Amino acid sequence: MKKLYSVTLMMLAAALIVAGCGSKSDNSSTESASPHNSASSSASASQPASGEKVSISFWTLNQGWEWVEPAIADFEAANPNIKVELTKYEVDPIKEALKVAASSKTLPDIWFTWGGTLGSFYPENGMTMDLTQTAKEHQWSEIYNKAAIDMSTYGGKVSGIPVHLNVLGMWYPKSVYEKLSLKAPTTFAEFESQLQALKDAGVTPMAFGSKGGWHTMRLTEQLIETFGGAELHDKLNSLEASWNDPAVVKTFEKLKEYTDKGYFPKGYVSLDPTEAENLIYTETAGLINEGTWFDGVIAGQGFDNKKFGVFKFPNDQKPSRASVFAEMFQINGASDPAKQAAAVKFGEYLTSADVVNKYIEQYGSPATLKVTLSPNTPHLKEMLDSANDGGFLITDQALPQEVAQKLFEAQDKVALNEWTPQQAAEAMQKAAEAYKSKK
Missing domain, CATH: 3.40.190.10 (Periplasmic binding protein-like II)
Structure with a gap:
């Protein structure tokens, strides 16, 4: 896994600037050939049966995620058979809550976490859904920054839906x-x-x-x-x-x-x-x-x-390297297939170019390509560019x-x-x- 990180970080500069350039040169390209760019489109090879009601639990952060409630409302309106039960935590409490839930086998259906060893615990212990095939079928390589996908991959298996790719300053x-x-x-x-x-x-x-x-x-x-x-x-x-x-x-x-x-x-x-x-x-x-x-x-x-x-x-x-990290959504490997399908659809929806562009001012640093950066986040491109020489x-x-x-x-x-x-x-x-x- 460490070798993977080394390779990933060597490629980070190019990957980050691709994301930044894409956002500048493709202001109108919020529509993608990807099936997950639409709230009502298929997001997984297996979907809940027509008319079947599915409720999924979702844990994420509090600060910086004020936009998620209206996004959930839009998702539920477009997918009336899926209900999202939201729980929000501060940074350290969500880490502890996930640990407790993992030990008691009560993890939510989909949750926010970080890359590296924070996120690796769950796939290494067989707790997450293997998203490798989903990533291939839904062409994630054309949707998400490659560095973010790599940082969400463990043991050669994609374990998370990329959300953010962050640079510190x-x-x-x-x-x-x-x-x-x-x-x-x-x-x-x-x-x-x-x-x-x-x-x-x-x-x-x-x-x-x-x-x-x-x-x-x-x-x-x-x-x-x-x-x-x-x-x-x-x-x-x-x-x-x-x-x-x-x-x-x-x-x-x-x-x-x-x-x-x-x-x-x-x-x-x-x-x-x-x-x-x-x-x-x-x-x-x-x-x-x-x-x-x-x-x-x-x-x-x-x-x-x-x-x-x-x-x-x-x-x-x-070269002077910046500190970098990725964030992702992981999906419970023990949830039933209908819940997993709904969770994939929901996670891909929240990271779609449509949603990112709609909430770009609050979204943070998206791992999603082909988005339009906001003038109201004036330091975002500058910070992404600061990692052009690489990152650790x-x-x-x-x-x-x-x-x-x-x-x-x-x-x-x-x-x-x-x-x-x-x-x-x-x-x-x-x-x-x-x-x-x-x-």
């Missing part, structure tokens, strides 16, 4: 940067100089909340890329190199340094990322590491996203989950002076060895 309120006469940094030294300039001006440099671990992780992975380079970073994520490496120690040292200098919000170790996000809106913080979805989040909170800027983390590597799979999808959890623990313990940076690196390597010994 550093967002900032333009007014804060303008007041301090700052411009987007192009080197790591410039980035660190700006952190101190923000702090000196009474602005919290980075609005990070470490509750759950993944928000701070986005900085940790960029520091590893900065100090260790792309080759070592990839080997660390594939557990082919020792985490007890000087570059990893230096990364934890830098996290400790930033903590001691007050570059994070007070009490950030237990701060919820959504609370940290509010510091950006009030212009009391200078930077936040978010992705291609953030235009919609800013607008959804009632703020003008054009008053914010974004830059690629300056990790001093050549975001850490909590690249690492096995138990190793990723150890990273979250290590970040916090270093910040709280419970572990030295060296001890954190040693703990990471022990976790990696323990995982490999089980395999």
Whole structure:
């Protein structure tokens, strides 16, 4: 699977720009030869029997998915024999809810999840529908970005319907940067100089909340890329190199340094990322590491996203890679065939060019090709372009989950002076060895 990711990420730049170019040059091409582009068309080789009523349960996120209720209403109107039962969660709660449901064999019929090791658990344990034949018959290669399909594939089998292909960057309120006469940094030294300039001006440099671990992780992975380079970073994520490496120690040292200098919000170790996000809106913080979805989040909170800027983390590597990841819908392999057919039809509908174009301002960064990007998501193309030189799979999808959890623990313990940076690196390597010994 790691080899697949390596190949995928090498192709990411080309794949992303194809998606961006398609959206620009094919503004009228919301109609496709694909059968799933119409709500009333066949979406699976097997369909519910005519007139048979089917109810499917659907779990997805809360934030950024405000558009899904009207989309479901349209789908149900066009498919009166299918009822969609929607449940929405925040980011960490949906991960926990899916784990609990998996252990109790009560998974929904279709659910939202991430790629990498977050999504791989379900197909690896035989819990998802194999969509390989569906992908072939419905010509997914002409509908979805290839990188997104690859990131939804495990063991050679397509396990998810691609929804988003995301790229991360550093967002900032333009007014804060303008007041301090700052411009987007192009080197790591410039980035660190700006952190101190923000702090000196009474602005919290980075609005990070470490509750759950993944928000701070986005900085940790960029520091590893900065100090260790792309080759070592990839080997660390594939557990082919020792985490007890000087570059990893230096990364934890830098996290400790930033903590001691007050570059994070007070009490950030237990701060919820959504609370940290509010510091950006009030212009009391200078930077936040978010992705291609953030235009919609800013607008959804009632703020003008054009008053914010974004830059690629300056990790001093050549080529400079961005952090990327995919999101998808998976379908319950234990559901009866009628429910599975309805779930496929529904998942393909939500990711069709018609639906994406209708809700493009809130949709985020679609994995669907031949869509029209909105002027109200002004940073989307810029962020997609930032991955033209390549990308690395975001850490909590690249690492096995138990190793990723150890990273979250290590970040916090270093910040709280419970572990030295060296001890954190040693703990990471022990976790990696323990995982490999089980395999």
